[in-house]
Amino acid sequence: MTEYLSYQFQDTESFANAFDELPLWSASFGLLLLKHLDLKPSQTVVDVGSGTGFPLLELAGRLGKSCKLYGVDPWSNANKRARQKIQQYGLTNVEILECSAAAIPLESQSVDLITSNLGINNFDEPEKVFQE
Numbered sequence: 001m002t003e004y005l006s007y008q009f010q011d012t013e014s015f016a017n018a019f020d021e022l023p024l025w026s027a028s029f030g031l032l033l034l035k036h037l038d039l040k041p042s043q044t045v046v047d048v049g050s051g052t053g054f055p056l057l058e059l060a061g062r063l064g065k066s067c068k069l070y071g072v073d074p075w076s077n078a079n080k081r082a083r084q085k086i087q088q089y090g091l092t093n094v095e096i097l098e099c100s101a102a103a104i105p106l107e108s109q110s111v112d113l114i115t116s117n118l119g120i121n122n123f124d125e126p127e128k129v130f131q132e
Contacts, residue, residue: 016052016077030055030117034062041066043112048072048101048129049119053082059115060094071096072104073119102128 034055039062047056050071060069071094073079079096086094097105102125123129 011075011077013077013080016075016081030058033115033117034058037113037115039063040112043067044110045069045113045115046072046104046106046111047119048114048116049123050082050096051075051078051119053085055115055117056082056094057085057089057091060089060091065093067093069094070104070106072099072101074098074100074123100124100129102132104132 037059039059041064043063045059045063045067047059047069050056050073053071056069056071060067063069071079071082073082073096076098079098082096086096099105101120101123120126120129
């Protein structure tokens with residue numbers, strides 16, 4: 001493994017700010033994800049592993065105000081950064097849930113679309129995330 005890929009995760013504001021820069025290697029996965037989604041008005045969407053807000057905020061822009069979107073991530077500083085963007089963009093239909101995706105605090109069968117851009121693998125119990 002190269003030194004670049006062997007970084008140690010840190011829940012700090014500076015780490016979240018550096019992580020917020022979308023690397024070119026992940027941009028193609030995000031665009032592929034967006035290309036294949038069936039986006040409709042009035043959907044409830046959950047982005048698992050939403051981090052600093054991609055693709056959550058991109059989806060909010062594409063779907064508009066008729067939809068409700070939730071970002072799910074336990075990473076405090078990334079959530080702080082995502083909330084700053086939500087406020088700056090004036091989005092009123094996006095909410096960050098600071099929790100594990102293994103136990104999302106939403107009613108069963110209340111979600112129309114679940115997305116994750118390289119996020120599920122970052123949760124401690126990915127099998128439970130898939131079950132949830």
